[in-house]
Each structure stands twice: as C-alpha cells, then as structure tokens.
Amino acid sequence: MKMLKKHLSPFLLAASAACCSAPSVTWANSDSDFQISGFGRLVAGYLDTGDAAYLDYSDKVTFDSQSLAALQVDWQVIDKVSVTAQLLAHSNDAKDSGIEWLYLTYHINDDWQLRVGKQRTPFFNYSDVRNVGFAYHWINLPQQLYNGVLFPTYEGINLNYRFGNDEIQGSVETYWGSYNDSYEIAETQIKPDVSNLHGIIGRLQRQNLRFSLAFHRGDIDVALDELTAFSNILRSAGYGVSADSLSPVGKVEVLTTSLGYHSFDYFAEAEIMKLAGEPTAFPDMIGGYISAGIYSPPMTYHVTLASSSVTYDKPVNEIPLGLSPELDQLYYGYDSVYQRFKRDSLNSLAVGVRYDFSANFALKADVSLLRGQGKQRAFFEVKNEQFDNTATLYQLAVEWVF
C-alpha cells in the first residue's frame, strides 16, 4: 500500500492541481461517456502543546496530516447504468490510499437509484464527502461525530428514493452490506469485522430548512485478540458471566438526527448521534454539534460547539478477591482490561472563516479550542501523562474541486 501511495500521491496532486481551474473533463462518443472530476486539499496545522497530538497535529507545523488529492471517474456504460471509481491519495502515512469508492449505479428512473459496490457509510450529513473539504465550511468536521468509532465505508447495496412536490421534497435511503477493513482513532488502529450492516435514512426539505433522521445497525466482532484470549481464560476458570461481559461480538446501533437552515445571509445546522454497542469493548456514545455562520460573499464566518460523551457497560467482575494469588491476578487482570477501554469525551469550540476566491477554490482558517473530559483519551494521542486534555488547534487550508 505504501508503494501504491508513493506513486499515487505525486500523480494525483499534480493531476488535481492542473485540472482545478477547469470544469470536469468529459470524453464522449456514441457508445460511452467518461467524466473525470476530482478534489483536493492542502492543510497546515499546529497544536499548541507538545504533550499530545490531535489528528496527528503536534507543536510543529505540519502539512501531512490531512492533505489529500482524489480523482473520480464516472463512466456512463449505457443509458441507465454508470460506474464510479474514486482514487484517493492521502499525505498521511497512517491513512490508506487507493480506491475509496467503486460502485455501479443503476438509475431505475428519475426517482429511484440503486448502487452496488464499495461506498461510504452514510451515517451523518457529510460522511460520504468527509474528504471533500470544499463541500463544507470547516477544515475539520466535528470529530465528536465524524472521527468516532464508526466504520467509514461498506461493501454492499444502496437504494435511494426521491419524492416531493413544490413545497416539500425528501428522500429515503436504505443500504445493506459489510465492513472488514481498518481505521484509526487517535493512535489506535481498529479492524472490526462488521456484517449485516444496514440502515435507513429519511430526509425532508422545505425551502431552506432540512431535516434528517436515520437508524443504522450492524453485527460487529471487534476482533481484539487479547480480549478474546482473556475472556477464554475467565471462562475456563468458571467465571462465565465475567467472560461473557468481555465478549467482542454483538450488535451496534446508531440513531442520528440533523436539522439545518441555509439562507442567503446565514446558516445554522446541528447533528446529534446516539451510539450503543453490545460488546463491552465497544463504547456507548452520545455526540453532537451545533454550528452557525454568516455568509458575506465571498466570505463565510462560522462558529461551532461540539461535544461527545462516552461510557462503557459496567464491569461484571465476579472473581472473588483475597482467596488466592491466582484469583487476585485474574481479578486485577479483568479490572485492567476494563480500564484500558478508550474514552473519547471531548468538548470543543471552533471558529473559522472560509474565503471562496474562485468557483473551484476556497481558503479556510480555523481555530479549535479542545477540552477533553477528565483524564480520558478524548481523541488525543497523549505523549506526556501530565497532559491536562486541553489544547488549541490552529489550521489553514486550501480546498479545491474540479
């Protein structure tokens, strides 16, 4: 993968930058129709502490954390069938570069659309364009939702139905698929095995007001070998209830809702998520944000408050303490495993400005005040145990699409 990225990055960055002043490129003939478009971003960031990193930003200015370039190829195979591939190159070594999307779309009619293949999981309003910074006003989407514990893509089918009249328009989107890949939260790589992942998203729009409500569910195996091994030891020692409480397998359910209003002069939008996971190692989480801003073309000024709160099911430690050194070891082992579950409760306040200086380019500047709750991880990569979970992130970005 690193070799792939090494070759992809310069090519995509060059191609993306070269094309960004022009509209998307189309080659068409009577039998087929290719369209190439793309997007990119160059992001610089600085965190005002050396005691921790946040989104791979530290107390040295870096461009590597979130810069990327992508090309999207749409091939109209026949009248109602198209194939879309999105090739993405991250500048960050920890993120996989390669094929981000690859799906076939069947336009059943003007109202119904069916997609099959590898797609982004549509948990939130901006989930499926998380890498397209040009599509939103922040540099970072609120991490309390968008860098949460959820799986970024899936392989499966997606059915979308649009409806409406002059006054109200809406859509219902459903999907079903699976996820078997890895992603990163802070410094932790996660590789869950998610099957039977499905969801339904309803969206309504009346003039400038938008509302959505969604429910998602999946069967997950968090696939933590150490956890499974310890659970087996507990079971063989006769402590089945404690062993079951560390089961890495179970259901994950997510409920999300959003409300947004965009006018010519201002906007306000909010999203809330409630996540519940059956496996003890999978957190229960409530997260949300509210963001508002003023449009003063070509400038956009905005402010965002976001928060997340993470809990885990209570431990079920049935091992008696003080009977023997071996059992004591097991007792404290159980306690230690439970304490190692990461908690990402974070409050943040972000202010920013976006300058659309051409149809395809935008400059952005954001300042984010980050306040982690208690001594939790709070999406930080802690380097010094004395870190007080408080930091300020400064960022500048150039975003483009073509």
Place this chain on the structure above:
Amino acid sequence: MKRLLLLTLLLIQPLMTEAKSDDHIMVIINKSSDIEQLSKSQVKNIFMGTVSVDNIVPLGLPPGEVARSIFNVRVIGLTESRIRSYWAQMRFSGRLKEPDNASGIDDLIINIRSASNTIGYVPENTPLPDDIKVVFRSSEQ
C-alpha cells in the same frame, strides 16, 4: 510550496459578479414544450435537482455570469459558494450531478432552440427568437 502558490495565483478568477437590486431574470424553454408556466419553487427544484419535472433538463450559466448571480439571489436563495459546496457534496457522494452550463447566453439560447426539454435562464429583456417562450419571470414574484 512556492510553485503551488504561484499556480494558485495564476488560477484564481473573480467568483462573484455583483447583481444590482433591480436586475431580474426570466426562465425560458423551447416553444414546442407543453410547459407554459413554472413557479419559483419548481424552477429552484429543477436547478437544484431535488425534484424532477416532466423530464426537463436544466442548463445553467457559468460562475461569473451576471445572470447566474441574479438567478442565485432571486430564485435559489443561496450564495454562489454555498451552491458550489452543495454540488460538490452531491457529485462526490454520487447522489446527483450538477446541471451542465452553457458557455454563455448565446450558447444557452442555441441549446434551448435545439431541444424541446431544455430549460435555462437569461437576463430579463434579453431578445428571444420566436421558437422560445418564457415560463417564469423573477420580476413578477
């Protein structure tokens, strides 16, 4: 980095073209179309792709055209940057594709004359050939 900045400076174009407060647009279609009149909501829905109307194909004008700025203010009700963000989200999420743009008003009129289901907008009082009719005027709202 210097190269990137230079490239950026070379590529930038003025995004906003100011529309005067008394400027208006009219929405036009081929006379052979069955459509006689559209409401503001219908025009907005057609150009934002939220609802399809009788297989009508919208054709826009490129960013920087005065008529586009007037259309954004009078009909869509959003800034150019917000509209660009919206279409970036629609395109790269695979949900919708942005309407094509004509290269200018003359090109738009040529396209509408040659297709019965193409709809577009031009500044009000633009001289129109006999085979094109007006189905919406922002000045009448």
